[in-house]
Amino acid sequence: MGFLDGVFGSKDKATDEDTYMKLDLQAYEGAVGESEPATMYVKVASVCDIKDCPKIKDEIYNGNIVIIDITKLKLDKIMFDRVMGDLRAVSRDVNGDIIGLGDQRYVIVVPTGVRISREKLGGY
Amino acid sequence: MGFLDGVFGSKDKATDEDTYMKLDLQAYEGAVGESEPATMYVKVASVCDIKDCPKIKDEIYNGNIVIIDITKLKLDKIMFDRVMGDLRAVSRDVNGDIIGLGDQRYVIVVPTGVRISREKLGGY
Numbered sequence: 001m002g003f004l005d006g007v008f009g010s011k012d013k014a015t016d017e018d019t020y021m022k023l024d025l026q027a028y029e030g031a032v033g034e035s036e037p038a039t040m041y042v043k044v045a046s047v048c049d050i051k052d053c054p055k056i057k058d059e060i061y062n063g064n065i066v067i068i069d070i071t072k073l074k075l076d077k078i079m080f081d082r083v084m085g086d087l088r089a090v091s092r093d094v095n096g097d098i099i100g101l102g103d104q105r106y107v108i109v110v111p112t113g114v115r116i117s118r119e120k121l122g123g124y
Numbered sequence: 125m126g127f128l129d130g131v132f133g134s135k136d137k138a139t140d141e142d143t144y145m146k147l148d149l150q151a152y153e154g155a156v157g158e159s160e161p162a163t164m165y166v167k168v169a170s171v172c173d174i175k176d177c178p179k180i181k182d183e184i185y186n187g188n189i190v191i192i193d194i195t196k197l198k199l200d201k202i203m204f205d206r207v208m209g210d211l212r213a214v215s216r217d218v219n220g221d222i223i224g225l226g227d228q229r230y231v232i233v234v235p236t237g238v239r240i241s242r243e244k245l246g247g248y
Contacts, residue, residue, distance in 0.1 A: 028209070028231075030212075030221075030222065030223075038238055040164075041240070041241050042239070045245035045246050046246055051246075052245070055246050066245070067191075087152070097166075098154065102193065106230075108191070114163070114165070115162035116167075116168075117165050121170070121183070122171060122176030122179050122180065
C-alpha cells in the first residue's frame with residue numbers, strides 16, 4: 001500500500017470471499033491402495049439437461065452412489081422437475097434413497113442397501 | 125411498488141440469489157421401504173472444531189460414508205489442518221478414500237471397500 005493509498009483510502013476492497021484463506025484441500029485428498037478393487041464407487045456428476053440422466057441412472061443401477069451438482073438446473077424449473085422426477089424414479093426403482101444436500105446445490109442418490117441419514121452430525 | 129418508488133428508485137435490490145427460483149427439492153426426497161435394514165449409511169456432518177471429529181471417525185469405522193460441511197473451518201487454518209489431518213488419517217487407517225467436493229465446501233470420506241471417482245459425469 002503506497003502513501004496515496006493511506007491518504008485517499010486503499011482501493012483494495014475486502015470481500016467476504018477474501019476473508020477465507022486459500023486452503024490446500026488437495027494435500028489431504030487421496031486413497032490408499034488404489035489398486036484394490038472397490039465394491040462401490042462414489043461418483044460426482046453435474047446435470048444441466050435431462051440428457052445427462054441416463055449416465056447417472058446407469059451408475060445407480062450398477063450399485064454406485066452419485067452426488068449430483070444441480071446448480072445449473074436452478075435456472076429452468078421445467079427441466080428441474082423432469083430431472084428430479086427421473087432421479088426419484090430411479091431411486092424408487094432400485095429401492096434406494098434420494099436427498100438434497102445443503103442449500104439445494106447437490107442431490108445425493110444412493111442405490112439398493114444404502115440409506116441417507118436425516119440426522120446431521122456435529123458442528124453446533 | 126408505490127409512486128415514490130418510481131421516482132426515487134425501488135428499494136428492492138435484485139441479487140443473484142433472487143434470480144434463482146424457489147424449487148421444491150423436498151418433494152423429490154425420500155426413501156422407499158424405510159423399514160428395511162441398510163448395509164451402509166450416508167451421513168451428513170458439519171465440522172467447526174476438532175471435537176466434532178470422533179463422531180465422524182466412528183461412522184467411518186462403522187463402514188458408513190460421511191459428507192462433511194467444512195465451511196466453518198475456512199476461518200481457522202490451524203483448525204482446518206488439524207481436522208483434515210485427522211480425517212485423512214482415518215481414511216488411511218480403514219483403507220478408504222477422501223476428496224473435496226465442489227468449491228471446497230464439502231469433504232467426502234468413505235470407508236473400506238468404497239472408492240471416490242475422480243471423473244465427473246455429465247453437465248458439460
